[in-house]
Amino acid sequence: MSMKHRKLFAAFLLSTSIILSGIAMAAGRDNPKPLIIQEQGSFAVGGTVVKHPGTYDNRNFNNWNPIPEGQTYHGDHAYVFYQIPVKARKLPLVFLHGAGQSSKTWESTPDGREGFQNIFLRRQFGVYLIDQPRRGKAGRSTVATAIDPTPNEQMWYDIFRVGLWPDYFPNVQFPRDAESLNQYFRQMTPNTGPFDLELVSATTAELFDKTGPGILVTHSQGGLPGWYAGIKNTNIKAVVAYEPGSYVFPEGELPEPMPSLTGDLSGRAVPVDDFMKLTKIPIVLYFGDNIPEEPSEQLGAENWRVRLQLGRKFVDTVNKYGGDATLVELPKIGIYGNTHFPFSDLNNVQIADLLSDWMKEKGIDKYK
Amino acid sequence: MSMKHRKLFAAFLLSTSIILSGIAMAAGRDNPKPLIIQEQGSFAVGGTVVKHPGTYDNRNFNNWNPIPEGQTYHGDHAYVFYQIPVKARKLPLVFLHGAGQSSKTWESTPDGREGFQNIFLRRQFGVYLIDQPRRGKAGRSTVATAIDPTPNEQMWYDIFRVGLWPDYFPNVQFPRDAESLNQYFRQMTPNTGPFDLELVSATTAELFDKTGPGILVTHSQGGLPGWYAGIKNTNIKAVVAYEPGSYVFPEGELPEPMPSLTGDLSGRAVPVDDFMKLTKIPIVLYFGDNIPEEPSEQLGAENWRVRLQLGRKFVDTVNKYGGDATLVELPKIGIYGNTHFPFSDLNNVQIADLLSDWMKEKGIDKYK
Incomplete structure (x- = not known):
């Protein structure tokens, strides 16, 4: 937002001391069985060090x-919070969020149900x-960088x-109360520096040098660095990619940019040898509902039409x-x-079941 | 850092693909007993809504x-991650970080040991x-706001x-390996808007409307909004305040600003009726070592001398x-x-024991 915009801004601040009734308690009630965590913690991974010349005094x-x-x-490091349940399966799940989001994406849902963090801990990942x-x-x-509250x-x-x-879409798997939407908007958090594909993928x-062998689960903008990470x-x-934003292709086979109302969507070319690394591991993509095949005048439809x-x-x-590689279009299998955000939608246990079934089918959900 | 500074900046980026050997695993090894968590999740609390005039199209x-x-x-909301162990004590601990920090402050220590998050979960809080x-x-x-990597x-x-x-201070309770210092620096994270005492305290x-009755634990800059929260x-x-940055006093009793090399330290005046609310609850302050009584030419010593x-x-x-209210100066009791950061120092279990003893003495560690 420009200064001009900001000055024109007859912004009124609505106090939202909304009653956050029962959110903290909801998860526990639905899942009376405790989580049994062998260890948990957090750390930084990667990054760089800038040193200013001169001598510190x-x-x-x-x-x-x-x-x-x-x-x-x-x-330029990443931050990681991890939890390992007792009797964990061999391969952990590593979750990478999308644009404007943080690891909050995978935690409690906007209406306070359990997200994939808890669901897959309960399934011993x-x-x-x-x-x-x-x-x-x-x-x-x-x-x-500049942070602007536009x-x-x-x-x-x-x-x-x-x-x-x-x-709301008539069939939408999203809670319709005001407080859930409030929580949904508040899980967004800004870039504190420019998005950098190479940094995120690196x-x-x-x-994964720290975790050892594991399964990468990406969302949206996290999809593209996820493919690069899989190569690296x-x-x-x-x-596992939920509605990835873009894709890699072997050099010489990059599709033409796909025009849409939200801009031209381009993939990225990588050396064939790199691309081949993605053919050695199972891959699954999930896409949700309300994505048309034909051009639309709707922003969301149009954005995801070309990405699908x-x-x-x-x-x-x-x-x-x-x-x-498998692409699952949820409406085509009756969902x-x-x-x-299928992983936090109202039917996210069903969405988790699909992933569990797929991991079982691929033999990557085994115990140690 | 000014543009001029930045242009002069012969910045060299040191790749820190340092081997993060064993950090993720350290916590578990020292504490083979699993954490048994009845529920965990996250949510936003408080905040405001800005609405731009006009009609969305x-x-x-x-x-x-x-x-x-x-x-x-x-x-302008806060983000909260919570965990409730099975058979929890009646009053939970609510942790508020200090300047340049996040909730990471209370998680794994820079050398990968358990922080107060895990230590007090294990003690059934x-x-x-x-x-x-x-x-x-x-x-x-x-x-x-502007974020500048100075x-x-x-x-x-x-x-x-x-x-x-x-x-290092000869007696310092801080690990001396390079990777711990790397992790310590990386737990800093910038303001994405101006620090706002009223917002943080509110x-x-x-x-606490959500948690119900509980115990507030603050650190450093979090100290001052903590006193205001206790009033509210x-x-x-x-x-419980670890090295709080400042204090409230009854109107008419505000001490003169205390001069130091890091600036004049001022408390804040509050109405007597408000101040009285802080006399109804037990309060404890902890200060660490290497804080002199007399003015010093050292930045850290000088900063904390007046705050103590x-x-x-x-x-x-x-x-x-x-x-x-109790003020514990750790060296005066032989620590x-x-x-x-006493709660993440090498002797943080001993520091936690002090807090446990104090809570027991005050009768605020009871089970439901």
């Missing part, structure tokens, strides 16, 4: 104004939740396919090279109303 | 450039970890009393009005070498 400070001479700045570099608790960026939530409501603002890949680290034994269609090409290309 | 978008007309922006408004996973701020870690090293850079107080919500049944001395005045004033 302990006495050279001015109140709280930093004097950078000889000082360092650690940034180790769970690692990433805040990508320059997001959430991994906020230190080596690149300066009102844009109606756009996100449309793009996330909750409905066509202010309406830190995600590096995390053979400890990634499978990739490019996803089909990606899956076909992986399989053409001998890989094992309706899912938004861009 | 679903078709009026330009690629990904937001058009704010008629759109909303939810910001419910644990709520706050990311204050405009920090960490509560990044959406209604006020614009190298300042040597200053923080000194202020956090790890030592006098590049030396959301902290509001959280009678569900706060005790306040003002803390003594605060405690005296609370007690003068019939309250129950040496603690930094500004």
Whole structure:
């Protein structure tokens, strides 16, 4: 938002001391069985160190104004919170969020039910939740940025396919109370530095040096760095992508950019040898409902129409090279109303069941 | 850092693909007993909604450039992650971090041991970890801000009393390996909007409407909003403050600003009736080591010298009005070498024992 916009801004602040009734308690009630966690913790992974030239002088400070001479700045790392249940399965799940989100994506749902973090802990998977570099608790960026509170939530409501603002899609798997929408908007959190595909894919890949062999689960914008991470680290034994934003293709086989109302969607070309690494592991993509085949005048429909269609090409290309990629379009298997966040939608246990079944089918859900 | 500084910046990026050997595994090894969690989850609390005038038009978008007309922006909430163990004690612990930190403060220590999150879960306390408004996973701020990667870690090293850079204090309770320092620096995360005392205290107080009666544990900059929260919500049944940054005093009794090399330290005046609310609950303050009585030329010593001395005045004033405040200076009870982060120092189990003993003495550690 420009300064001009901001000055025109007859912004009124609505106090939202809304009664957050019962959210904290909801998860427990639905799942009276306790989680039994062998260990949990958090750490930073990857990143760089900037060092300013000169010599730090302990006495050279001015109140709280930093004097950078000889000082360092650690940034561009990812932050990871992990929990390992007792009797865990061999391969943990590593979750990478999408644009404007953090690891919160995988925690409690907007209406306070359990998200994939808890659901898969209960199913005896180790769970690692990433805040990508320059997001959430991994906020230190080596690149300066401006954060601007531009009102844009109606756009996100449309793009996330909750409905066509202010309406909900008639079949939508999203709770319709005001407090759930309040929580949904508040789980967004800004970039504290520019989104950097290489950084996100590198830190995600590096995390798997720590976890050992595991399964990467991505969402949306996390999809593209997820494919690159799968190329970079053979400890990634499978990739699960919920509505990925884009895709890699072998050099020479990159599809033409796909025009849409939200811009031209392009994949990325990678060397054939790199692409081949994605043919060695099982891959599954899930897409929700209300995505049309034909061009639309709706923002969300239009945004995901091309990403779904490019996803089909990606899956076909992986399989053409001998890989094992599956694209699940939920409405085509009779599951309706899912938004861009199937893993936190009202039917997220059913969505988790699909993933469990797929992991079982691929033999990647075994115990140690 | 100014543009000039940045241009002069012969910044070299040191890849820190350091082997993070064994951090993830350390916690579990030291504590083979699993955590048994009745429920866990996360949610936003408090905050405001900005609404831009005009009417949102679903078709009026330009690629990904937001058009704010008629759109909303939810910001200035806190983010909270909570875990409730089975057979929990009656009063949970609610943790509020300090400047430049997030809820990470209370999680794994820089060397991968268990922090207060796990330690007090094991002692059967419910644990709520706050990311204050405009920090960490509560990044959406209604006020614009610029984030600038100014190298300042040597200053923080000194202020956090790890030592006098590049030396460690001889008795310091901080691990001396390079990777621990790397992790320590990476747990810092920037403000995504200006620090706002009223916002932080209001959301902290509001959280206690959700948790019910509980105990507030603050650190450093979180100290001052902690006193205000204690005034605002009678569900706060005790306040524990690790090296608080400042204090409240009854109107008419505000001490003169205390000069130091890091600036003049001022308390805040509150109405006597408000101050009296802090005399109705037990309060304890903990200060670590290497804080001198006399003015010093060292940044960390100087910063905490006045905050400790003002803390003594605060405690005296609370007690003068019939309250129950205790100030524990760790070296005076034979515990040496603690930094500004006693709860994650090498002796943090001993520090936790002190807190457990204090809560027992005050009768606030009872089971339901």
